[in-house]
Amino acid sequence: MSALKVLGRAGSINVRKVLWTCVELGLEFEREERDWRSPEFLALNPNGLMPVLLDGPDFVLWESNTICRYLVGREGRVDLLPAAPRERALVERWMDWQATELNNSWRYAFMGLVRKSPTHQDVSLQHASIESWNRHMAMLEAQLRATGGFVAGPRFSLADVVIGLSTHRWRAMPMARPELPAVETYYQRLVARPGFRVHGPGAGP
Template identity: 55%
Template sequence: MKVLGRVTSINVRKVLWALDELGLGYEREDWGLPLRDPKVPQYLALNPNGQVPVLIENQFVLWESNAILIYLAEREGQLLPSQLELRALALQWLIWQATELNPPWGYAVNALIRKTPGYDDADKVAASIASWGDKMAILEGQLARGQVFVAGDEFSIADIAIALSVHRWMSLPAEKPEFAAVADYYERAMAREAGAKWMAPETP
């Protein structure tokens, strides 16, 4: 298998973490700005959105990081619960990470981690952190139930996605709410070999 994408992308790291958890060999090729423009015809032929990552396995090409996570889990029969309800819950939280947890952080991450020019409005930074914190409070409520991972006691692809988002929250150099259950969860994720590898310090 080959993964196209830069390791500074949280979505690329999702896929790399899953591959490492599953013990699957792979090659990685740098794509994505500022390293290599994915808007060129060669890359757009693989992913017309011009986004990373892309997974290539023989003649099979797959994009969208969560679709790749599901494919790898199904392919190997691991990282998703076998029991239907728990499996559905894991997929629920996987989707929630992309649609609810991630969007609010955009302005704050660009301003405080990536140092992107133009992201210098203090009120917008504060609003971004507040909205992001509201979503983190939802995660806190789920984890405070006492289960080990987000969809129960079994580690799943949902935890790969959410732990990387938690890592971004923990890495944000700003005053923000503290969540005890989330902090404990983060330690459990970091204790995994692949978790420690792919939750390295945030870089632009």
């Protein structure tokens, strides 16, 4: 039985980052759903958020991008997260951008239009979220045109795991979006990867 356990819903975009990373690394793992409100879960992550990684009996980690970094480092995969400080920083810059800028741009629109959250039904705020989301995706378009391949450069990296899933969500949204040809070409590159097919298009928006 695998010592790795990923706690969280299969449809959660943050859980899917970790699951796709595990596929890229060829890791065996178990995924398990837990009640995030339970005292047992809150003892693992006091934020009450998924995912949580359990690696053996005594190591608990939360925050999805941190979990992905940990797993890649654990396996010594410098192709996905370089060891050299400058090259690593270029990958981590885009990972942090995804977590702090890109995610924040789409959250209101996604919660209102897809999750149908009653507290996200202000149409003006939905439109503002869509506008911000499209503006951030235009930034990604410019970056992909510059690299000619993937987010942080010509080769696939951990930045593509986290931004690739956000790109899938953007394409799947019931909203107006601009034509971004470099983003579309990038998306088709990702579809060639088995882990993305399962945990991107195969897992929902």
